[in-house]
Amino acid sequence: MHKHFWQKITIILFLALIFLTGCKNNSSKITIVGSSAMQLLAEQAGNDYRLTHPSSNIVVQGGGSGTGLSQVQAGAVEIGTSDVFAETQPGINAQKLRDYRVAVVGIVPIVNKSTGVKNLSMTQLRQIFTGKITNWKQVGGKNETITVINRSKGSGTRSSFESIVLPGVKPIRSQEQDSNGTVKKIVNTTPGTISYISLPYAHDKNIQKLSIDHVKATNSNITTNKWPLWCYEHMYTKGKPNKRTAAFIKYMLGKKVQEDLIPKIGYLSIKEMKVVRDSQNKVVKVGN
Structure with a gap:
């Protein structure tokens, strides 16, 4: 009986360890959903980020900007990516979202x-x-x-x-x-x-x-807007992002992504733009 008791204790401890490990992995998960135009950049940046942050778990999915905005607004994902400003989309309360412009495409x-x-x-x-x-x-x-x-x-x-x-x-x-x-x-x-x-x-x-x-x-x-067909690539969070999401967004806005990765795969860094456009795609500022 003593032997069976300790076998049960061992099994319970083993299952508890699996559960706690799963919780830890899940707690490091960042789900990014939305723009298919943004997907290529988000996936590559996520892969690079994992090299220096091995405990991170970044999942990137498409579905379109509308899906990304509705999902992040609902709190279903950490980041919603979009090619358009949230305030232009019906059913989206842009005041509850934080906008991070990470690139131009x-x-x-x-x-x-x-x-x-x-x-x-x-x-x-x-x-x-x-x-x-x-x-x-x-x-x-x-x-x-x-x-x-x-x-x-x-x-x-x-x-x-x-x-x-x-x-x-x-x-x-x-x-x-x-x-x-x-x-x-x-x-x-x-x-x-x-x-x-x-x-x-x-x-x-x-x-x-x-x-x-x-x-x-x-x-x-x-x-310079000589080619007028372009848009901002936005990352939206619902209010203030949690610590791990904020760290990844900081990485997206940092030198490694903005100066190395973005031009390498065909996007444009925000810093390269000589014009600024509003949510209606009207140029509102020229020059840096």
Whole structure:
């Protein structure tokens, strides 16, 4: 009986140790949900952060800016990422959230190479996405029907694109996709297609990036707003972040990410911008 008693005690202590270890691991978890445009940066930064903070557990998921904002507002995640300002989104109380702008990302229209088009005017781009231009021959390309691929309604990239390209007008009804990777794959494999993706995802020789009014989508052109299709990459927390989340956000705003990682993978540091835009994508300040 004495032997069985100590066996039970050993099992109980073992299970308690597993439970406490699990709690410790869970307590170091930071869940980041939202913008697919931000996902590439958040994932790489999270991987790098773990190298110097081995006890950290950073989980990054997409789902769109709308999802990120609603999830962080509900307290379901530590960080919600977004391409748009929280105050522009219905159902979001921006006053209860803290905004950290960690980067800038460009947006670029892309087409299947079969179209034969490399440049559009802003007016032509608007007319394609509103259905007024329906064949590539109307803009100097192949005699081929235009197929528009839009982003899903919860996408911050879509909100930014439409506020700049389609202010005050509705886009044509079309197929919708919720991630940069899926859009790129469809445009790559489907003749006649056009869509738009975040610039860091556009380094693919099988798709054609479009210039607008003969201006190319480059980070240099973005800094001055010469290329107008860009947006801030926000990290939102619900009120004051806890200690571990605050430490990771500090890392995101620090030199290692801002000066090394961000330019390496195709984003822009906030510090590089020569213009400032408001929540309606209007330039409100020029110069540093």
